Amino acid sequence: MSRMPPLLRLLLSAVAILAAAGVRAEGRLPRSEPVPGGVFVAALHAAPIPPRVTYNGRRVLVVGNERNWYAVVGIPLDARPGKATLVVYEPGRAHTVRFRIRPHHYPTQRITLKNRRMVTPTPEQLQRINRELTRIHSDLRHWSPALHVDVAFRTPLAGALTSPFGARRILNGKPRKPHSGIDIAAPAGTPIRAPAGGTVLDTGDYYFNGKTVFIDHGRGLVTMYCHLSRIDVHRDQRVKGGQIIGRVGRTGRVTGPNLHWGVSLDGALVNPLLFLPKPAVAALRDRDRSARSVSTPTRNSPVAP
Ligand SMILES: [Zn+2]
Structure with missing residues (x-):
């Protein structure tokens, strides 16, 4: 390397840095935050095929490659803090991985909605809501085999959290x-x-969630987008990361477009921010701060169910 012309040396090191960045970006895992509504990431043994892992009897997402497998465990919001166990099935044996769910304090948010039927629906509306909930829950628990699951998410849009x-x-x-x-x-x-990347699992127009898109990313990882003004994809359509799936709207229970x-x-709804790089999370929070600083004290923040 020392005999190389300086420009070539510079070029080669730039290529090496870019390659390393690419590897990291592709392999980025969600942040491990074992709290109710969080994610626990566990490194598993090297193996030619991904081991099967369960948590409370339910299948756990396993990502990586034959050198490094990782279990990505969704912890339900109503999980009790304390001891928790994963069961890892490898050819010829099963072993356990123990971890601790830490308590976490979530803030309280008071919201005023003008449409009281969005707070206390009529019996007929409740029937519709319950029918829709069955479908939504089944979509959120959808499990499909996939060779590769991309968990290195990018922000779906530039907005304020x-x-x-x-x-x-x-x-x-x-x-x-x-x-x-x-x-x-x-x-x-x-x-x-x-x-x-993923496949559009379902689309619909629901009482509380409004126009909604579900994307199946494989092996139990499903994402949901609600209150859209327009849906730009259809069921069973393959989508790439970064592809437009719809537009922000105010359908369903909202106080503004969001x-x-x-x-x-696998049915446990977890904090989406754990899947984003830290600068993307900071950008979402900063935009909210700047929006607050120019708003009046009566500002009613846009909300959803
Ligand atoms: Zn919401």
């Missing part, structure tokens, strides 16, 4: 379920992009 994951919701004074996704506010019509983004690991 207006409602965090896990917030305890009080709608018009009535306690409701905690927030099982994040809300990103942006002007209506802003394109929403797939955070990684995207409700949900991430499910």
